[in-house]
Amino acid sequence: MINIAKPLIDDEEKQAVLEVLDSGILAQGPRVKAFEEAFAEMCGVNHAIATTSGTTALHTALLANEIGAGDEVITSPFTFIASANSILYVGARPVFVDIDPITFNINPQLIEEAITPRTKAIMPVHLFGLSCDMDPIMDIASRHGLKVIEDACQSHGASYHGNKVGSFGTGTFSLYPTKNITSAEGGMITTNDDALAESCRVIRQHGMRRRYYHDELGFNFRMTDIHAAIGLAQLTKLDKFNKSRIDNARYLSANLKNVQVPQIPDGYSHVFHQYTIRVQDGRRDSLIDHLSHNGIGCGVYYPVPIHKQTYYINELGYNQSLPVSEQAAEEVLSLPVHPGLSQGDLDAIVAAVNSFTA
């Protein structure tokens, strides 16, 4: 079976974990600090703040941007549930704007009409390893005085006109095992804003600036040094991993037939967290059966857009039609593209997709 995702952990990560265990400092310590510094450098920003997950990075970033009860945050419905749920955690309401059919990312042309007096922020989600169209998004945000919280959980190292994702507004990343790099579980917040970085650190540590003095409500969102040691070792390989993903994607796009392959707009570097094709005319689910029959793992990210999730409809009253997202949910299929694939694996994927006749 060729898996859709595979974390690549070798002796470096194992050794780094053993060193932490021997050091006696297991919780947040020097490895977390080193990981934060290296991550900030990778993104080209002044600060990175490590957390326990991408979800807690989003939660913390929203709180630090003072998003709260009664506020609205504009985001994409075509993403993992954590993007929108993090907005709910702070008491705000996600306002969903439809996506671009080619990039699967929020369509900037539809953002302005969704702005109301309650809108406080835009959360662009850089899905599948491809940046959102950030120039118009940053322009809208600055004209309307809105914060920008980037969900870059799937896009470590991706860039837009030479700037890394996570460097436009407040960036958030996931380090879950299927991501382009992992720390097992973990998250990272990136920013150039000194005060915002400080606020994130305080929220992460129970609202504590001075030991055992708590001026505000915070959480325990601290990363451990064990996780940071894995993340640091992985970060040194990010460029290599991303190059391998890009090469694999290029090979697939050059050889796959009868499916719509991913497009990369000019000026973007796509880091292919997912290699997502479109399978039209209701044939997607039979292609999934055909691929499983041929030993090829694949995934549907995402089968239900967030505004159509039961909780959002029944409990939160969402009742909206966003046709581009809904069609994408019916047609997308992600194929393996990870750096663990051999040439034989790639050829097997191509052969399986091209032999599909339904």
Ligand SMILES: Cc1ncc(COP(=O)(O)O)c(C=O)c1O
């Ligand atoms: C787009 C997106 N946002 C947020 C998250 C949440 O990250 P985590 O699973 O690390 O909490 C993920 C990860 O799965 C994601 O893909």
